[in-house]
Amino acid sequence: MTQSFATMRAGTGGTVSSRADHAPRPYWNPYLVGVLLGLVLLATYLVTGRGLGATAGFAAVASFVAGLFSPEHVAANAVHAKYWNGSAPLANWTLVLLGGAFVGALLSGAQGRRIAFTVERGPRITDGQRLALAFAGGFVAAFGAKIAKGCTSGQALTGGAMLNVGSLVFMLAVFAAAYGLAYFVRKEWL
């Protein structure tokens, strides 16, 4: 990296090429980010008594959308009703957390020059195939998170830090399934 940068400098007669100017900055050291993320989670626990989450925010939007069609249906449905919040489903703690996360990621991405309207995929599949798999994966992951009462944020991180047995079992199941399937979907990524 340093070397190619130096070559580019030399190649343009001492001025930094525009390409280097706009190249994405490197990500931070994962152990450093891990400590920072741990401190965010710790602060969340110390202030609210609960940890982080993500899936509940999606469930709140689902309740809101169902309510647009029929508030009676929401009242009759145990899951939608749980997130109805006295007809203010969008004032959901986790949904606002996700809104903050969107802003935080946008700030970090902008500073790191990593904003790009692209499709993340390996070289051996098309954008269309990748988008179809993204939709299917999102659907299945969400269903799994609902069954397990949490996702990587709400179960693995939040529960893991409390040494919650169910959270640790969930984390093992997630990694076992993903490692087991990785070979079969390698064309999507490698």
Place this chain on the structure above:
Amino acid sequence: MFPLSSTMEFSAGTELALAALLGVGFGFCLERAGFGSARKLTSVFYLYDMAVVKVMFTAIVTTLIGLTVLSAVGALDLKELYLEQTNYTAQIVGGVLFGAGFIVGGYCPGTSIAAMATGRKDGMVFVLGMFTGVFTYAELTPGLDAWYTATARGEMTLPGVTGIGMGWWAAAFVAFLVFAAWGMSRLEARFAPTLGSGRI
């Protein structure tokens, strides 16, 4: 003293402001680590970039140490912290589905927000898929929530189950992290040249 929620009453507006603030830190961390990119995230499953495990495990250990120390000095009442009940069937079946969705879809719920925020179209579609999945769960299987509670085994933690104190577990997790860090650097050195060169 802690958690603050046990000794003081936050207004609904304050709670949501706190959520937004903590969320900014959450999203910033995810993007800084590279988790707005599905290729970076899924590379952990091909062993050439273990950042996902490094970040997750370091975060868990950091929080665990913080909770352990604060409760040991009497500044935190652990019993006031919310603990999800353990339900082995739900956590295994849900975890397997979640893991499958992760490797196929390329994201998990939190990281898909970071991907969407940085323009990744597959992240936006993943979010749409998640929304459809959550909606379908509510419409087709609303009874699963009651089943979870009815068959749950209650609140279970490693210290509670084993009788070994939280401090010992925290020390064991730190030792495991050090060992895992060494192992992961070996894995990356082995697989990065063939699978990861110039790919992320």
